[in-house]
Amino acid sequence: MNNPLEQLNDIHLPPDASIWPLAIGWWLVIAAATLLLIALIVFSSRYIQRRKSQKAALQALAAIRSTDPDWLNQMNSVLKRAALSYFAAEQVAALHSEQWLAFLVQQLPKGRQQKFKQQYQPVLLGAFVVDANLAFAPTIEQAKNWLKYALPPVKSRMKNKDLTEANNV
DSSP: OOOGGGGOOOOOOOOOOOOOSOOHHHHHHHHHHHHHHHHHHHHHHHHHHHHHHHHHHHHHHHTOOTTSTTHHHHHHHHHHHHHHHHSOHHHHTTOOHHHHHHHHHHHSOHHHHHHHHHHHHHHHHHTTOTTOOOOHHHHHHHHHHHHHHHSSOOHHHHOOHHHHHHHHO
16 A cells, blocks of 8 residues: 555745735825825925025125114115015005004014014114114114014914004005
8 A cells, every 4th residue: 555645745835925016005105105295395395485585584684784874774674675575565565664663563473562662663763863872783683583473474463454554544
């Protein structure tokens, strides 16, 4: 009689498992990661684009020297250019004196409005008075604070009813 074990063939290993095709879960992970990467790129480019004018205004403000005879007007024009970058020209271009101050104050967060108004009001007077004793550093610091905290504008502060009424007078 024959040995039944002699009739057996050698053991054949199955082929190695392949990663292709991927399971549906992996496809979902890849899709989610791709969407997350695209969203990150879009939002970061929008963030950089929105802050470009603010950064340029801060650099222009840093270039103003206390030895310049018209540093006050230079500072005011930097603020005006920055505001024109973010707001409609019809809303900002014609503003001056108290209307300009009201606009600047309204764009700031509530906690910073009163301090800015108190410290910036002499600047408006100093622009017209030749012998204004305004300190350079605090005035420039107030302008920097406005650029940092008011720009880019927050939609809730962009609705300016008081400013519209002031323009209609």
